[in-house]
Amino acid sequence: METFLAVAKHSSIRRAAAQLHITEAAVSAAVAYIEKQLGAKLIAKSGRGVALTEAGRIYAEYCRSILGLMTEAQAAVRRAETGRLRLGAVSTAGEYLLLRPLASFRDRFPDIEVGLSIHPRDTLFLELRHHEADLVIAGRPPRDAGLVVRARRASQLVVVGRAGRHLDPRTATWLLRGEGSGTRETTLNLLDRWQIRPPALTLGTHGAVLAAAREGLGVTLIHSDAVDGDVAAGRLEVLPMEGTPLDRPWHVVTTRTPTPAARLFVAHITDRERVGAAAFES
Known part of the structure; x- marks a missing residue:
């Protein structure tokens, strides 16, 4: 095979x-x-x-x-503290939400072998359905996918552009993520709802979109978690648009039969005493 x-x-x-x-x-x-x-x-x-x-x-x-x-079965028969954990995350969650609780998890369970893959949402959920990942942090999983949401964390999608450029989101260039991105899909749906057809620039990665927004190349819809620092520092500003901000919580998702290591990670990431403000709600 x-x-x-x-x-x-x-x-x-x-x-x-x-x-x-x-x-x-x-x-x-x-x-x-x-x-x-x-x-x-x-x-x-x-x-x-x-x-x-x-x-x-x-x-x-x-x-x-x-x-x-087969890989999941091998992990399941080991003691959870000495198993293997295959994590997947969309880029925003991987860069801005996951690293701190992951570091404390590694300190707490040093014998668990941890792997982290960063992919678009659709790819991650496909990997989870094929048991190629044990736990995914992303947006809401597709309905009828046989996946289970174990925890959530509040988040919002906001429209941002370079501070001081006075960009009008109805006419400015929209900076888009690549195919398979949930944020890209939401952006296109919003543009349809607003009945506007502004110019668009697809940059693929989250980092490229954020860098382009800082340089004033256009506006973008993005999780507030990713831009709080830039907004506070005056590099970006939140732009008012009808229907925004959008509530788009993060989800911790597993299969119906999570591995012991995945269950440990869910318990850890929902423990506010251990991970502080980065904690999810079970």
């Missing part, structure tokens, strides 16, 4: 072989064996590489879940 997922990830037998440090012949033989066992064609030639067939896409989804569950 790992070999097939490497082929699916790279759309290439050669690159999959390089990742796995085996020969191309071994990769091809492994995929052919799986196809024979399943009685279905999983890949097809596409240009210089390969592409998944519909059967291949379905099989890849199951492979991700199975391998994720």
